[in-house]
Amino acid sequence: MKEYTAPLRDMHFVLRELTPLEEVARLPGCEDATREVTEAILTEAGKFASGVLSPLNRVGDREGARWRDGEVTTAPGWRDAYRQFVEAGWNALSCDPEHGGQGLPRLVSALVDEMWNGANVAFALCPMLTRGAIEAIELRGSEALRRTYLPKLVSGEWTGTMVLTEPQAGSDLASVRTRAVPQGDGTYKLEGQKIFITYGEHDLAENIVHLVLARTPDAPEGVKGISLFVVPKFLPKEGGGLGARNDVRCVSIEHKLGIHGSPTAVLAFGDQGGAVGWLVGEEHRGLEYMFIMMNAARFAVGLEGIGISERAYQRALDYARERLQGTELGARSRERVAIVRHPDVRRMLMLMKSRTEAMRALACAVAAATDTARRHPDAARRQERQAFVDLMIPVVKGWATEMAVENASLGVQIHGGMGYVEETGAAQHLRDARITPIYEGTTGIQAADLIGRKIARDRGAAAAALIREVREVEGQLGRRDSALLAAIGARLHEGLAALERATEFVVGTYGPDVRRPSVGAVPFLDLLGTVAGGWQMARAALVAHQRLGEGAGEAGFYRAKLATARFYADHVLARAPGLALTVVEGAEGALAIEDDQL
Secondary structure, eight states, X not given: OOOOOOOHHHHHHIIIIISOHHHHHTSTTOTTOOHHHHHHHHHHHHHHIIIIITHHHHHHHHHOOEEETTEEEOOTTHHHXXXXXXXXXXXXXXXXXXXXXXXXXXXXXXXXXXXXXXHHHHHHHHHHHHHHHHHHHHHHSOHHHXXXXXXXXXXXXXXXXXXXXXXXXXXXXXXOOOEEEEOSSSEEEEEEEEEEEETSSOSSSSEEEEEEEEEOTTOOSSGGGEEEEEEESEEEOTTSSEEEEOSEEEEEEOOOSSXXXXXXXXXXXXXXXXXXXXXXXXXXXXXXXXXXXXXXXXXXXXXXXXXXXXXXXXXXXXXXXXXBOSOOTTOSOOSOOBGGGXXXXXXXXXXXXXXXXXXXXXXXXHHHHHHHHHHOSOHHHHHHHHHHHHHHHHHHHHHHHHHHHHHHHHHHHHHTHHHHSGGGSHHHHHHHHTTTTTTTSOHHHHHHXXXXXXXXXXXXXXXXXXXXXXXXXXXXXXXXXXXXXXHHHHHHHHHHHHHHHHHHHHHHHTTTOTHHHHHTHHHHHHHHHHHHHHHHHHHHHHHHHHHXXXXXXXXXXXXXXXXXXXXXXXXXXXXXXXHHHHHHHOHHHHHHSOGGGO
């Protein structure tokens, strides 16, 4: 079975020609992100992904994490892999140099994160959550919290978690009941139980820093009464080192459909007197602060979807090239051929390939906008890019993960019966992918956020700005002397019209009757992702057409780019008008039926 191979050529294409790294490298603090440095980082990350993490993917799936008497043991080889990971500095890649990080742009670290997820998504979840904890403490923690925790978290010596969900609450954080009682010395004692805590207990690092949502005694009901606390597994000593074990215990870990190598813990706080915690920021603003972690995590989960899609595609393509079955349609020869020659198999492979490339390019566009929103010296430019990021985060998370499930399912289909059994590995990708549309907020939650906070609230202004940007690309397609580009432009034009129609519907109906646009919220998210992906594929086609005209070399690569963009336009982007129809006219059937008729 072949290991994961980082798609370096396509990643370099995105960095050089779609989301130019040179523009990001001109931002304050990003000056060291030269092409030479970045390409060296990607090359080394690719080696680590394929040589260290990928071989452990099946081990983690087969062996899983093990719980015994409150302690969790990860799969064989994982502790050594994590040690190599932190010693090589990968955990600190995009962190602030003030706390020991390397300060590289999110544009670069996003591609590296994709590699970790493609090679071993269960392993990648641990550093992903640590980075969320780093960001929350960095932006809202006191100087004492930053000094105590950030160097250890950035180095990877300690890991971090997000501790939100409770058995009775699920995604309804207003129902959180965990209590935090002030002790008069700056600390709080926490009591309660939390579930679905990824890497809530493990043996990879010496300490685990939990970021916990809880209520103080005088807290109002609802989300406005939630506060955020740092609750470490071991209490840190003054001047460094670890002290006593805190009153946090792992009651059990979940038995799951996929990501078996990642322990998903049930944690009990305060069974023996109260877990010691420190307030992050101000009381009753915990959900606001947690969204700092959530937004970073939601983008990162989108990268999980892209990584799994790439890995599923690689495995399916390898199998299709090797598996001999049937004769080639339209050929006189009766010799058996590899199934890659069969039209329907080619269609499925191209669906996987084109959607993965579109998702990668879109995620990098959002990552580059994130860098600009954080670092650009002009406030208006920062605000404009932040509006784009806010609009696209639920799309990257929701659309990329839904496409990951579809792509992994296609991978199983291409394998046929061999995809249904475990020995080929195709089934694992589908099992692992299935959590991603749920993790860090379901697709329905992402879609509700998109139509409510990102579309209706600003009366479609951010969406209109995106549509204008895409329309400029459509115009460029029409000005080139190319039937292929004209065909892509025609599909993009239809997609934009569909997106405009759906956006106008959401803006016009969300206030008078929120239920009607909410029925079509997920189709709207799918529509926006589909059109935004088409935008990126059209841009790729323009670049490829220009490079071929210049005779710049790598003609095969650029011809493949053109073919892939054309396929996306005809097979993916062509769905946009139907999605808009569902958004605009699909509410009646869902809302008219009685509960007992469902």
